[in-house]
Amino acid sequence: MKHTSIEKIIINNLKRDNIQANDIVTVNVDRVMIHDIFIPFVAEKFEEMGFSKIWDPSKAVLIYDHLVPASSVEDIRHFKIGDSFADKYEIKNIHRSDGICHQLMLEAHYVKPGDVVFGTDSHTTTYGSIGAFSSGVGYTEMAAILGTGQLWVKVPETVRVTVNGKLPDNVTAKDIVLRLIGDLGADGANYKALEFTGSTIFDLSIASRMTIANMSVEAGAKAAIFEPDEKTAEYCGILFEDLPKISGDRDADYVNEIHYNAEEIVPVMACPSSVDNIKPVAELEGIPIDQVFIGSCTNGRLEDLTVAADILKGKKAADHVRLIVTPASREIYKQAARSGILNTLISAGAIITHPGCGLCCGRAGGILSEGERIVATNNRNFLGRMGPASVDIYLGSPAVAAASAIEGKIALPKP
Amino acid sequence: MDRSQIWKFNNNVDTDQIIPSQYLLLPTIDEMKAFAFEPILPDFAKVVKSGDIIIAGENFGCGSSREQAPRILKELGIRAVIAMSFSRIFFRNAINIGLPAIICKEAYNAAHHGDQAELDLSKGSLKIENNILSCTKLSPIMQRILDHGGLVSFLNEEVL
Incomplete structure (x- = not known):
């Protein structure tokens, strides 16, 4: 029987011989993440x-990020409820100001390749970047997982996305x-897994794979998945030989296949x-802008800040x-300070804010x-997302954001 | 059969439109519900009536995991959300809090804003004007959770 990557993770999780897409199964959860907005x-x-x-x-991780630092008196209530919940139920993994949840879950090695992970935030799909099956759930469902360690899921159909070739400069x-x-x-x-493969994908850093996995939910995906490789092993601090084998079989039952040539992406x-x-x-x-934002769980990593600083x-x-x-994250903040990247950005007029989701x-x-307009590197441009509904949000890469900041209007980075 | 007034929404209604994130910190759902659909229909909470239904296009509830989105709709008396499709987290959240989320491919084209509809949840049928439409059944696990009025009661009464 041939299987997609997600099917292999679920088969391994259930210790079953076989499953197929659309089966309803109850998985054993390896890790959960709860963030400050929903902890009460x-x-x-x-x-x-x-x-x-x-x-x-x-197996539970509690992360304060959406409300850090607090911007209204109500925010503190969430921290207090979180602290007392952790104290009462013996949750030791708490991060009160260390960074954005999805960055920390990987950076602090809470998630391993092959794990099944759920979080109270929709961008929990990010952990597919290292070969985990991870997805967002609501707070009621999270409470049920905390009590039982299990969750029912429909095994998702998988779309295989292949990108081959070398990305052009500034892409x-x-x-x-x-x-x-x-x-x-x-x-x-929607409801599907996006499985990424191809030479371009294997050339990407883990940070870049996180960007793709993070935004996969914006196409409705239940999960994104990348085959763990040497880079994954190094990032996760485990031996390559110890990585679980999570590679979609070429002739598995993919519901759709999409191919891109990297050279044609702009x-x-x-x-x-x-x-x-x-x-x-x-x-x-040439579209005039009022603000530029470089950050978020999508594009706030060291490589993103480096591109912007360059x-x-x-x-x-x-x-x-x-x-x-x-x-x-705080760790990225420290690295960017040490390497002089922050200094470059500050000298260019940047306001540096503490790691968080605000x-x-x-x-x-x-x-x-x-009526204002922003170029931003985060993941959503919904009406009213970053202010009133009349704000126009353009989402792009850190390179485009940095070039646009200099010009005061939407601009391509100079070659 | 009770008649329900239809509120019609388009494709890709996201959770930030249903309840913008700045209101998620209000301490109670009761305070939050006044801001339902604020970016697109600011008066919604004032004029919606208990028993009304929402009919929407594809991908209703896309975006964040906020369970407050279906919660405030339920608290405002919305009897059911009927869409061509739902975003997965909203779909699970709605059932988990006991708000019927029903897939009906034909409802969107048959419905006009303000029309009257008759929804028979047990039969899974929807009558809009003279059209009788059938809805897609929930999976057995979701139907059981909904029958209990949500995941909390389901766990208390059936599992634990």
């Missing part, structure tokens, strides 16, 4: 369900995933106000443009005003 609701539902202990407290993983979302549509992968943006409204940056050049080095953001840079989810740290 998880706690309430957990107690309503009558549980007295977490199935395995060592990045962000452009690959935006192009894919544009081609699939915002629901084109810098693109998701235009207001949907993630699948994709246009080449070349067609958007473009901004010795230059300044346009006078009227607010350039906001948010490293995805601006991306429209809560704090640079929200916009009526």
Whole structure:
């Protein structure tokens, strides 16, 4: 029997010989992530369900990121409820200001290749970058997992996405995933897994694979999956020989196959106000902007800040443009400080903010005003996402964001 | 059979449109529900009536995992959301909190905003004006959770 990557992970999880797409199965959960916005609701539902202990407290991770640092007095309530829930039910893995949940789950090695992981945030698909099956759930369902260690899932059908060749200069993983979302549509992968393969994909860093896995949910995907390789082993701190074999069989039952030549991918943006409204940056050049945001769980990693710093080095953001840079974690923040990247960005006029989700989810740290326009590297440009509904959000790569900051309008990076 | 007024929405209604994230920190669902659909229909919470139904196009509830999206609709008295398709997290969340989320491919084209409809949940049929449409059945596990009124009761009454 031939299987897709996700099917192999689930077969291994269930210790069964065989399963197929659309089977409904109950998986054993290897790790869960709960973030600050939903912890009060998880706690309430957990107690309503009558549980007295977490199935395995060592498998739960609690991360404060959406509300860090607090921007209203109400935010603190979430931290207090989180702290007391962790204390009562013996959760030791708590991060109170270390960075964005999806970055930390991988960076701190909470997730291993082959794991089955659920989180209270939709971008939990990010962990597919290292070969885990991971997806977002609501808070009631999270409470049920905390009590039982299990969750029912429908085995997803898989779309195989192959990218071969060498990406042109200034074309990045962000452009690959935006192009894919544009081609699939915002629901084109609904309930499905997106399995990525091809020479371009294996050439990508883990950070870039995270960008693609992160945004796969914007096409509706239940999960994204990348075959673990030497880079995965190194990132995860495990021996290559010890990696589980998670490679989709060539003749497995894929529901759809999509092929791209890397050479044909160009810098693109998701235009207001949907993630699948994709246009080449070349067609958007010259649109005036008020703000640029480089950060988020999609594009706030060291390689993203490095790309931006290379473009901004010795230059300044346009006078009227607010350039906001948010490293995805404290560790990235430290590395960017040590390597001089932060200094370059600060000298170019950037406002550096603490790792967190505030601006991306429209809560704090640079929200916009009526009728303003932003170029941003995060993952959603929904109406009202980063301020009032009249704000126009253009999503693009860190390279396009940095070039646009200098020009004060949407711009392609200079070759 | 109770008649329900239809609220019609297009494709890809996302969770930020259903409840923008700045309201998620309000301490209760009751306070939150006043802001339902604020970016696209700011008066929705004031004018929606208990028993009304939502009919939408493809991918209703796409975006974030926020369970408050189906919760506030339920609290506002929405009897069911009927869509051509749902985003997966919204779909699970809706059933888990006891809000019927029903797939009916034909409803969107048959419905007009403000039409009256008769929804028979037990039969899975929807009557809009003179059209009688059949809805897709839930999977057995989801139907059992919905029959219990949501995941909390399901776990309390059937599992634990």
